[in-house]
Amino acid sequence: MRIVFFSSSSTSSGGTRQALYTLQELTKLGHKTAFVVPKNSTIINKCPNTNWIELPNNIQQWKDFFFNFIYNYKPSIIHAYHNKAIKKIAWWSLFFKTKKIAILAHRGVVFRPTNPLPYWSWGIDCFTANSQACAQKIHQIGVPRQKIEVVYNCLPPNRTLPTIDKKSILQQLHINPQEVVIGTISGNSPIKGVNIFLRAISKLKDLSFKVLILGANKEKWIDLVQQLKIEHLVHFLGHQENVANYLQIMDIFCIPSLSESIPNTLLEAIAFNLPVVASKVGGIPEILEGKGILVSPGRSDELAQGLKKLYLNKKLRNILGEKLGNLRKNFLPQTKAKQLETLYQKLLRKKLCF
Known part of the structure; x- marks a missing residue:
């Protein structure tokens, strides 16, 4: 699979590190991967060997840049991390020319989202949550339980x-x-x-x-x-x-x-x-x-x-x-990566049925 992770965080926060650990393991499993982050994000220094794709400094240019990248990279999976990235992908995914990409968004905090609209987007196929408590929070704002998968954090x-x-x-x-x-x-x-x-x-x-x-x-x-x-x-x-x-x-x-x-x-x-x-x-x-x-x-x-x-x-x-x-x-990275790999494959099979 061609897998793209997309984070709007410019720091090396716990959530961003979790995404990096997972992407590294998915790469070891033989998948072609890329990590889209804001320009000069501090997480880049943690692993220079990762296929980093840096967004423009001007956030107004993010959409065109991202669409152009997706058109050329042709991923089968896009997984968004962090609040702003989720909002963006919830909207952008409605306009992708191909419907064969499985779109996921990750939620790693237990407080109720202030804006539920991105979570109602039919462009997002699945939400991953890092605990049952977190999954329950997004279910409470209207996300169907069958659209949520609990994937615990990992530690390299x-x-x-x-x-x-x-x-x-x-x-x-x-x-x-x-x-x-x-x-x-x-x-x-x-x-x-x-x-x-x-x-x-x-x-x-x-x-x-x-x-x-x-x-x-x-x-x-x-x-x-x-x-x-x-x-x-x-x-x-x-x-x-x-x-x-x-x-x-x-x-x-x-x-x-x-x-x-x-x-x-x-x-x-x-x-x-x-x-x-x-x-x-x-x-x-x-x-x-x-x-x-x-x-x-x-x-x-x-x-x-x-x-x-x-x-x-x-x-x-x-x-x-x-x-x-x-x-x-x-909580090993390979355990998490295998779980996500299985989830991605299941979502893609559903896509191929339509």
């Missing part, structure tokens, strides 16, 4: 390979190897719950542990950290290209978000057999129910209780970590 094995040994990381951070390390990977947005996580940490009295926060900026949260008097516990590490270096020294992983579908960070924790305490939101329970500790979103007291339960029970940490680790094969 190279994302789990540390480039610095565990002992060196511990020394670098002045952490005693005997101390329990609690970690999270988050951003500064309030929806990610960093403030809730910090308040939960402040409730863990008389315990010996250290905290790693990757992603979030220290400057944003230092006032709260000082107010809670936990600055001696917390290491803010900022953005890290290789999170595996720090996941390898964690004993407990935390996801305090107020909203998620299936966060990439959960898959990273699974890859390291880490026990997880997480908010019961979005698609997280689909994976974590019975295999981790789920707490009410926004409740720092419940979060603290969950963290303390794992801190005090190493055997439970090992049991839950092993249960999650057994799921690792479900």
Whole structure:
């Protein structure tokens, strides 16, 4: 098949990386692929060997450029990622000269779309969603359930390979190897719950542990950290290209978000057999129910209780970590690519029947 992915994101967001991981695997399966992105999108630097097609700087020129590219490339599949790309393809697909192209759009967030019109487009043959919770949201705005396919996120094995040994990381951070390390990977947005996580940490009295926060900026949260008097516990590490270096020294992983579908960070924790305490939101329970500790979103007291339960029970940490680790094969890029390949073939067979 000739497969085109189309993203309107100019950043290396989690959704864009997921698209790239998948396209790379589809290429390995022997399909001819191309990834259409805005000009100078930062994701291009992540994999220069990908067949990148850069859109013009002027968004008004996107349609003509895209139509010309499609006419010459002659794809059998177009899969759109990100909100603006979905809006564009929902409209553009109505005017394609050939009706033999299967058109898909991907939804990876659980909040309700503010504009349902693109989701009602008869030009889109299928919507992929990265969780059952996400699928339910788009079904609620009128997308038929049979037009939705749940395809979970994936994590390439190279994302789990540390480039610095565990002992060196511990020394670098002045952490005693005997101390329990609690970690999270988050951003500064309030929806990610960093403030809730910090308040939960402040409730863990008389315990010996250290905290790693990757992603979030220290400057944003230092006032709260000082107010809670936990600055001696917390290491803010900022953005890290290789999170595996720090996941390898964690004993407990935390996801305090107020909203998620299936966060990439959960898959990273699974890859390291880490026990997880997480908010019961979005698609997280689909994976974590019975295999981790789920707490009410926004409740720092419940979060603290969950963290303390794992801190005090190493055997439970090992049991839950092993249960999650057994799921690792479900989130490999080749698993996702094979699922999409089967879906694409099914959609194309339907096209040929008309």
